[in-house]
Amino acid sequence: MTATTEKPTTLTHWIGGQDTAGTSGRTSPVYNPATGQVQAQLPLASREELDAAVGVAKVAAVKWRASSLSQRTTIMFRFRELLNARKDDLARIITREHGKVHSDALGEISRGLENVEFACGVPQLLKGGYSEGVSTGVDVYSIQQPLGVVAGITPFNFPAMVPLWMLCNAIACGNTFILKPSEKDPSSALFIAGLLKEAGLPDGVLNVVHGDKAAVEAILEHPDIAAVSFVGSTPIAQYIYEKGTRHGKRVQALGGAKNHMLVLPDADIGAAADAAVSAAYGSAGERCMAISVAVAVGDAGDQLVQAIKDRLSALKIGPGDQAENDMGPLITREHRDKVAGYIASAQEQGATVVVDGRAQPFDGDGFFLGVSLLDHVKPGMAAYDDEIFGPVLCVARAESYAEGMELIAANPYGNGTAIFTRDGGAARQFQFDVEVGMVGINVPIPVPVAYYSFGGWKASLFGDTHMYGPEGIKFFTRSKVVTSRWPDPAKSRVDLGFPTTG
Secondary structure: OOOOOOOOEEOOEEEOOEEEOOOOOOEEEEEEOOOOEEEEEEEOOOHHHHHHHHHHHHHHHHHHHHOOHHHHHHHHHHHHHHHHHOHHHHHHHHHHHHOOOHHHHHHHHHHHHHHHHHHOOHHHHOOOOEEEEEEOOEEEEEEEEEOOEEEEEOOOOOOOHHHHHHHHHHHHOOOEEEEEOOOOOOHHHHHHHHHHHHOOOOOOOEEEOOOOHHHHHHHHHOOOEEEEEEEOOHHHHHHHHHHHHHOOOEEEEEOOOOEEEEEOOOOOHHHHHHHHHHHHHHHHHOOOOOEEEEEEEOOHHHHHHHHHHHHHOOOOEOOOOOOOOOEOOOOOHHHHHHHHHHHHHHHHOOOEEEEOHHHOOOOOOOOOOOOEEEEOOOOOOHHHHOOOOOOEEEEEEEOOHHHHHHHHHHOOEEOEEEEEOOOHHHHHHHHHHOOOOEEEEOOOOOOOOOOOOEOOEEOOEEOOOOEOHHHHHHHOEEEEEEEEEOOOHHHOOOOOOOOOOO
């Protein structure tokens, strides 16, 4: 497609409930991946700008913590209605900056709305316990209290959903929030901040600060930020966790993935192929829960590869704002070229390139790449070992269930896996055996609903708690136990002995 050139807009931070111009003098281009054109310039915050945002959040935290649960839930309910009413507008922003098709952007928002709805139940979620009469005239009860100022560092692949994973629970629990979205598609965060203000959120409770590594370092080192939530690649997640905890912060850092789908010989091959195509190529494969390896057991292999290949020719790839397209571009030109490099290396290392996405031509300067299918991929090949994060599906072969499980167990990641089978006993054994945080049984992308929690095992998670749901509430609060007695002054006396019950 041929794009018209427009003058890029200049974006802002969101601090204290209003658009705030950047002052560092440093900017970063924001592209439209479908055209390859720069559509905006993004200010990159200095340490001083981050400090200012934290200062605003720290002041706002005093009143926000004291706000009633009724007030917080009222705002969350209003926000839910506003977000639902404006979801098409937000989806268009996502498509313009990320590139995913409009229907996929709406799906992302829908899953984000689930988290808003979960946060609306915060009065129930923050209920403590109470024990009357633990000793004569003594009662004990527990309460959950906010941490103060907390921060979220979010990835480009879900510019609306992942921020909603974090900020809804954090704010509903009484914290104030510093959001640093990806610099590749930052406008969704600003749109969400504006809706929350419209819903009645007090100024300073949510602040959006754009930036690169300098802003991340400032967040990790800032003494007034109590906790950091992060989603991104495993090397960065490990760095965030180690540095954040060294500075005394509570940290949850979700890393990368290499999600396997085990296909047993008794599986419905057509259904498995449909699932594999949907889960591997949706959002151009830029999902941490994408299926990137299909492990075909026994004689399922040839049938599965052929069934997947048959489906790929029907996929339409093009700009995400055109309703007929199934898949849009990748996020940057550099990432597209990196993904294409995995196809080349797989061929050099002995894999079979069944469908080569590099061969599909595209008009214009967008960051497009066709879908690719690689067969006979093995550990030791870069396409198998690395998280490609693009529209490339690898097929590995296994002679038995046990061999397939050995492949999955040997992988350093443990985010999500799926099994496709008609055998209930095999499925039950799989969920018992597999060492991952999220399991799908005939479900290719087992992302939990909002009232459970999201997160993997092994190198896919650094920290003690998973994201959103009950564990999200736990992450953004700390418990306090109160022991109380209202004694009769006439019976008061000095007692130096250790307190006991009785």
